[in-house]
Amino acid sequence: MDKQNSSLGDVLKHPAIWRGDGRATVPACVPSGHPALDAVLPGGGWPLASVTEIVAARPGTGELALLWPMLRHCTGQSICLIQPPLLPYAPAWAAAGIALERLVWLRPGDAAGALWAMEQTLREPGCGAVLGWIDGVDDRAARRLLLASREGGACGFLLRTRPGQTSPLPLRLGVDALPGGVAVRVLKRRGPPLVPPIMLTETSHALAGLIPAQATAGRVSGHRNAA
Amino acid sequence: MxxxxxxxxxxxxxxxxxxxxxxxxxxxxxxxxxxVNELEVHRRKPNAEAEALGALACWAQQFTPTVVIAGPAMLLLEVAGCLRYFGGLAALRSRIEAGLLDLAYFVQTACAPTPLAAYWRAECGEAGAITELAGVRTGIAALPLSVLPLDARQHDGLAQLGVVTLADLLALPRAGIGRRFGSEVGLWLDRALGLVADPRTAFVPPDRFIRCIDLDYPFEHVDVFVRLAERLLAELAGYLGGRGLGVQSVSFRFVYDDAPATLLDVGFGRPLRRLDEMLAVLRERAERIVLDAPVFSVELRAERLHALDGQALSLLDQRQQHGDLPLLLARLRARLGDDAVCAIATVADHRPERAWRLAGEGEAAVPPPTGESSIGERPGWLLPESQPLAVRNQLPWHDEPLRCIGRAERIEAGWWDGGGAMRDYWQALGPSGRRYWIYQDRHSQDWWLHGIF
Incomplete structure (x- = not known):
């Protein structure tokens, strides 16, 4: 029996043997700021020197709530936003605790320029986080981004509106806004697959309570009548 | 020629x-x-040659502060004081020769303790270095008499005496030579031997770097320009290195045949002097260059120079560890355009669309407006223009019915500058769970979408 175990151990030591149960190689990570999410991500947070794909169907489906805590802790290094879909609103980003003087907003005209800019910024060790809103990134381009991020060591995020069929990126998440908060689905990760989505609950507006807009509208129309 | x-x-x-x-x-x-009646004749341009030699003198000042323009194609460099810094004479010479070869110049170097001896030996192609003053006499002995700057009558007279080399001349009695051919013959020899002082006027570099390459044949391709620019920038890098300066922006001037000259400005983000850094930015800028017509001449101007000495430059290649963000931003700006790289800042204004602005990169941070408690939560995304919302079943509609939550935030401002706003802002929640920032205009009672949380 002992002999059997030892021979099994020898076999498992072979570099060509990959074990699917564990997260054998743990990449360097930064905490995402969401303990529930950290618990399921390999390494316990966003991987450094890598690119993570986040699928958000439309702007405002919770991607900011997901990423802001990480950006807040990105002190001393620059944060690059590449082709965000809408204007990053300075008062809100400042209120979220992000140093605006470290924020670089890049507006390349086309997808090729955006890809190039993302590759260059990922390659730069002075950048802590690179967020690129680029659609239509093929495998080849994604692999290029991944290689660039290895060089710079930044935390890269590729935000897409539609999930691709396959992608060489090691971590892929989908975010959806739900009435109770933000649901994060892990589409792909190193290690065992994860099926149930994780809820990141937001409490700031949940406490505010609902006021039916009908009442408001009614009040306004009454006001108008009075006028 | x-x-x-x-x-x-x-x-x-x-x-x-x-x-x-x-x-x-x-x-x-x-x-x-x-x-031969089908000759390709190139005319010599003495002005261009002098200009090129001046540029090379600038370039050579990276090796020694004392550079002398000694002749139409001769530079003298006083290198005794900087041998240790460059790792010895052989290393310095090979460095200078390789640098000139990169600039596409052919060079013949010589080394001697006196400027005249070095001049003569270089002119005759004697590459061996003389390091001791005692060796000068034997070092110049074999040189032909033609190195002496004498007139034809003197040369003829000496030739009739059977004097062919300097050794022959040195063997003759000095007093007789002086009486027959004038005292300057002996003076030249004494200067070369180091017996008489041979003061030279050191080259003073210009305050600005302006260098022009005129072409016999015009070019239309950007690749050609990049190659020319590499050469111009290599000369600029040598000039900057010699003077301890850096440059933050340069401009290229293109001269066309029948169109007004155009300028191309290239900014580097911070003062720098390394050739590879300048080229990195230029190569990105080259992607966007459009040449309207065949270019006959390219001129590089670096007018505003910054002192770099005294600042800690990297001993090792610092880019490996800390990165070089200003250079990256300069490259991004060069490729994508100046408008494509920006930063944002807050502005103390109650109107949401005016509460932010585009800022220059690296601008000092403005503290967020005080009195946070009176200001409600702001959305992370703002629409470039607020978007009118339809009303269905008495609810504002944006692909889904929006239900207002919380309390309204009334913003009434701007009546003093013509951009007046009277609005009630709400956070609105759709059934999908997305949160919007909408407002109702208090004049028209219309609903508008202004941001997304």
Whole structure:
């Protein structure tokens, strides 16, 4: 029996043997700021020197709530936003605790320029986080981004509106806004697959309570009548 | 190659093919054309040669502060004081030779303790270095008499005496030579031997760097420009290195045949002097260059120079560890355009669309407006223009019915500058769970979408 175990151990030591149960190689990570999410991500947070794909169907489906805590802790290094879909609103980003003087907003005209800019910024060790809103990134381009991020060591995020069929990126998440908060689905990760989505609950507006807009509208129309 | 001497034009250099047809240096152009009527004649440009030599003097100042323009094609560098810094004479010489080769110049170097001895040996192609003053006499002995700048009568007289080399001249009694040929013959020799002082006026570099390359044939391709720019920037890098300066932006001027000249500005983000850093930015900028017409001449101007010495430059290549963000931003700006790289800042204004602005990169942070408690939560995304919302079933509609939550935030401002706003802002929640920032205009009662959380 002992002999059997030892021979099994020898076999498992072979570099060509990959074990699917564990997260054998743990990449360097930064905490995402969401303990529930950290618990399921390999390494316990966003991987450094890598690119993570986040699928958000439309702007405002919770991607900011997901990423802001990480950006807040990105002190001393620059944060690059590449082709965000809408204007990053300075008062809100400042209120979220992000140093605006470290924020670089890049507006390349086309997808090729955006890809190039993302590759260059990922390659730069002075950048802590690179967020690129680029659609239509093929495998080849994604692999290029991944290689660039290895060089710079930044935390890269590729935000897409539609999930691709396959992608060489090691971590892929989908975010959806739900009435109770933000649901994060892990589409792909190193290690065992994860099926149930994780809820990141937001409490700031949940406490505010609902006021039916009908009442408001009614009040306004009454006001108008009075006028 | 042809040069003008008075009203005549003489051949200076002929290539191998021309030589095989009987054309020799020194014959007249008319004689050469009589031999071969299909000659490709290039005229010598003395001004351009002098300018190039001046540029090389600037470039050479990266090796030593004392550079002398000694002749039409001769530079003297006083290197005794900087040998240790460059790792010895051999290392310094190979560095200078390799640098000149990169600039596409052919060079003959020589090294001697006195400037005149070095000049003569370089002129005669004697590459061996003389390091001791005692070795000068033997070092110049074998040189022909033609190195002495004497007039034809003196040369003829010496030749009739059977004096062919400097050794012959040195062997003759000095007093007799002085009486027959004038005292300057002995003076030249004494200067070369280091017996008499030989003061030289050191080259003073100009305050600005302006260098022009004129082309015989115009170019239309950007690749050609990049190659020319590499050469110009290499000279600029040498000039900056010699003077301890850096440059933050340069401009290229293109001269066309029949169109007004155009300027191309290239900014580097911070003062720098390394050639590879400048080229990194230029190569990105080259992607966007459009040449309207064939270019006949390219001029590089670096007018605003910044002192770099005294600042800690990297001993090792610092980019490996800390990165070089200003250079990255300069490259991004060069490729994508100046408007494509920006930062954002807050502005103390209650109107949401005016509460932010585009900021220059690296601008000092403005503290967020005080009195946070009176200001409600702001959305992370703002629409470039607020978007009108339809109303269905008495609810504002944006692909889904929006239900207002919380309390309204009334913003009434701007009546004093014509951009007045009277709005009630709400956070609104759709059934999908997305949160919007909408407002109702209090004049028109219309609903507008202004941001997304």
């Amino acid at each position: 042809v040069e003008s001497v008075g009203r005549l034009e003489r051949v200076v250099v002929a290539d191998a093919l021309a030589q095989s047809l009987g054309i020799r240096a020194g014959i007249r152009l008319s004689a050469a054309l009589a031999l």
